[in-house]
Amino acid sequence: MSLVVTTNVAGMNSQRALSIADRQLTTSLERLSSGSRINRAADDASNLAISEGLRAQIGGFRVALRNTQDGISVLQTAEGALTETQGILHRMRDLSVQAANAGSLDDDARGNLQSEIGQLRNELDRIAGTTSFNGRKLLDGGYRTVFHVGADAGHTIAVDLGRGTSAAALGVDGIDVTGPGRYGPGAVTLSTAAAPGTAAVLTIAAAGGSAGFSGGTGGVSAYTDLDGTISVGGRSFDLASVRYDTAADTDGNGTRDAADLLAQLNRAAIVALGLTSPPFSSPTPGTLAFAVAEPLPGHTGTAGAPLSASAADLARSTPTFTAAGGASRALTAIDAAIERISTVRGDLGAVQNRLEHNIAKLGVALDNTAASDSRIRDTDMATEMTAFTRTQILSQAGTAMLAQAHAAPQGVLKLLV
Known part of the structure; x- marks a missing residue:
């Protein structure tokens, strides 16, 4: 080996080795202090891209968990209100059963029962109108939504x-346990498009233009709409809702005729008005009469003539039909309402169970995804500490050897003496 003083090759080699050890020591210190194996893209470019994708999914899982928990809170709020609604309906039913026992109650007693039912009905409306979550009403009939319960698009529950x-x-809303089961004078009204004070005409006319309550043959296939709305006991029936051309052959004579239309009118009116007997009759061909206790002026009619009656005439009459008993009708309506609330509560419970299962699933997915990201991103402290110790020793050794390399050229001075 030649002795030179201008180029210290040994020192250069020692300095290069020391620089590498220092860079490795700095990287180890950064990983140990931050806890992350990847602190910049240069640390591990490909795994950084994988890790960022996993982190996006982890964030989605965490938000989806919150969304699901919020959804459960919404359903629990609604279900709690429905529990009270159903309790109110049960109380209304108890009162209706009590009111149905006509043999032991007078009108005052039934009135007291009706008064409580009225208050309970108001509370139903109040609960439906005020139950809300974060400003959104839940029970007013307009709550239809989806909960986003996953980390990706389309993961929803409606x-x-x-x-x-x-x-x-x-x-x-219309139940009345005080009803005697019979409508009295003034309970029946007739409204039409006719001007005040003029006759209210209820007529059935053949499609060909000839008036009459007969027809259905000879090419006649339809009747014009009836004009008028009958109101009895707070319930209304629009005659225009029934047309001859929709009537079935009820009497089996092979022809849709006036009798078929009359049968259809009565079926529809009984349901709409809550009656127990048909309200319409046909005293003579060409006329349509509303069943009353005594004939109204001008209601006899002749063949082919329309029926005319003023609203005042009809209001003064006393219908011969009776309404279904108030308490009995109330029980039927309340039972249907209880069944409906039970169905809604059952549906809410089923959705809540779905959300609970979704929380469990999200929890598992979050844990596994976070573990996968940790294996890529986080520092293995034991391994990194081992590397740090090794690099620290190399750095110290490199420093010592660099000092020796700087001291070696001084031996040349002995040759110069």
């Missing part, structure tokens, strides 16, 4: 709380 739970929506 929720529909139905048509609402107000007294009207449940069909219990």
